[in-house]
Amino acid sequence: MIVRILGEGQLEVPESAVAELNQLDGILESAVERGDEAAFRPALSALVARVRELGTATPPDDLRPSELIIPGPEATMDEVRRMLTDEGLIPG
Amino acid sequence: MVFRAKANKALDRMEDPRETLDYSYQTQLELLQKVRRGVADVATSRKRVELQVNQLQQSSDKLDRQARDSLAAGREDLAREALTRKAGLQTQLDDLQQQYASLQGEEEKLTQASQRLQTKVDAFRTRKETIKATYTAAEAQTRINEAFTGISEEMGDVGMAIQRAEDKTEQMRARAGALDELMSSGALDDMVSGPHDDIQAELDRMGAGHGVDHELERMKAELAQGSAPREIEGAQAGDGAATQGSTAQTASASPAGDTAQAGEPE
Numbered sequence: 001m002i003v004r005i006l007g008e009g010q011l012e013v014p015e016s017a018v019a020e021l022n023q024l025d026g027i028l029e030s031a032v033e034r035g036d037e038a039a040f041r042p043a044l045s046a047l048v049a050r051v052r053e054l055g056t057a058t059p060p061d062d063l064r065p066s067e068l069i070i071p072g073p074e075a076t077m078d079e080v081r082r083m084l085t086d087e088g089l090i091p092g
Numbered sequence: 093m094v095f096r097a098k099a100n101k102a103l104d105r106m107e108d109p110r111e112t113l114d115y116s117y118q119t120q121l122e123l124l125q126k127v128r129r130g131v132a133d134v135a136t137s138r139k140r141v142e143l144q145v146n147q148l149q150q151s152s153d154k155l156d157r158q159a160r161d162s163l164a165a166g167r168e169d170l171a172r173e174a175l176t177r178k179a180g181l182q183t184q185l186d187d188l189q190q191q192y193a194s195l196q197g198e199e200e201k202l203t204q205a206s207q208r209l210q211t212k213v214d215a216f217r218t219r220k221e222t223i224k225a226t227y228t229a230a231e232a233q234t235r236i237n238e239a240f241t242g243i244s245e246e247m248g249d250v251g252m253a254i255q256r257a258e259d260k261t262e263q264m265r266a267r268a269g270a271l272d273e274l275m276s277s278g279a280l281d282d283m284v285s286g287p288h289d290d291i292q293a294e295l296d297r298m299g300a301g302h303g304v305d306h307e308l309e310r311m312k313a314e315l316a317q318g319s320a321p322r323e324i325e326g327a328q329a330g331d332g333a334a335t336q337g338s339t340a341q342t343a344s345a346s347p348a349g350d351t352a353q354a355g356e357p358e
Contacts, residue, residue, distance in 0.1 A: 004245065007201060007253050009208055060208050061215035063242035 002058060003051050004066035006075070011055025021068070024050055032080050040077050048073045113220045116240065120213045123247050127206040130254045134202060137261045138195040140268050145188050147275065152181045158291045165298055174291050184271070191264055198257050205250045212246045 001018060004010045013021070024047040031039040047070055058064070071080050155178040162170035219239045223232050 004249065006249055007205070007256075009204075060211035063212060063215055063219060063239045065238065065241035065245050069245070 007072040
């Protein structure tokens, strides 16, 4: 599965990691829903770190779209909240 | 999963993707140019901050030297004043150095993003030519969809990176401008350089003062060798001059900052 970390590029992550990433994603989502800044930061760091750990960077000339897009490690809660709304994350 | 690309929406509206290939490629090239301008902008801001850091560092070093000179001359009050000013500059310096590191990081990220986009745009151009030459509209659809989604995702990401960098650079520019103004208005300058440098003026005066004292001592000694009646007269005149000299020195020495504002010539 291809995952994009915003601002950093795409990584190929094994399918076997999806369940774990989903779990981390869930923790992050609920932190954003509760507006819990204290939980948000570590949750985001954990998700980004795990994707980096499990993934291998795709070649830069690879034009495949990502199946999962996650915010960069420095994203604010507001930015992530905006990404979660139906506006969509990527313009176009 | 929550975070999913939604780039496909736009693609659904296209009738014959082949028609839009060239147009899309144009858009990509425009974005690429914008990214390059963004990188250049960030680099310019970074260099400006770098210059300011150097200027402040020089001022801080100078105050340090003056504090040492003052101490060596037994003027702890002047040394304290110099060190107080140095501490004020240090706050500005720390802040600027943080900005510098942040701009450097931004520049690096944007450079990498620009390279990624460049490679993807090149790959897209190759793909586009192949698709146009090889496939019918129906066949091209699926192949183009993927390339489009991939490239628009990258463009979206890079676009956001640029926006972020532009916002940050704008803030830095405002702060750098404020600091430049502060420097050229003399508020910072007054402390450390030029004819307004009161600490240096005081140090110089002390050097000159020593010379005057020395001269006075010599004159007094000369007069003491003269005749008795003239001795009294001469001694009085000598005392008067000495008192005058020391009063002048005390007056200018005590609140060192005040005299500087009066524009004491060196």
